[in-house]
Amino acid sequence: VLHPLKSAIVLLMLALACCGGGQKASIQEARSGLAVSLTAVNAARDTMVTWSAAREAAIVQAATSKADGEAKLAAHRSRVDAAILLFTAAYTSIAAASSALALAAGEGKSPLEAVLLTAEAVKAVIAVRQAVAVLKGGGS
């Protein structure tokens, strides 16, 4: 599952390298990098959603009382919510970079801003993946 993220970084570097050369090539490479980023963040999302649902079911099963279950579910959810904020940031970054790319492609402007936004999106995806790994590793 890590492969798409590595690909995104490689593609992003290519995009940056293309900035001084063909504008069209930069846009295409950045677009590919964004698409791979979206795939990677979706995969991380599905991993987390599945894990979280299983965890909640286990908490309910192990609860000794309703209050105990509610407290443990609340603790689990507060940790998941922190990761959800990172996911929201990642999706928002990808959307912003995607719009900037469409604008650059449509108006024939320099893709530099779009490429920089793509770099931000890739960073956000990396943060998401790290957060999911920490969340799952720490239990709850």
Add this chain to the structure above:
Amino acid sequence: VNWEAIAKLLGSALVIISSVVEQKGSDELKAELAGLTSLLTTLRAGQVADLDEATVRAELDSFIARVMADRQGADAALAARFPDKK
């Protein structure tokens, strides 16, 4: 590299692995498998070629909806396990 062929091959392998994991795997493994399945589904559908802001926003919205639905399910299961005494 023929990514489409690789994705199809991995998809077939995943079906076999999934059936084993569903029976014997841990929650951890099942979660990883869900991520991998999502990745392959996307690759096989060729969705990586179509990217626009609306698509990205829709992914986020469906994510939040899934989390909320799962939480409601857990709350209902907890309430069923410990019904309020009248």
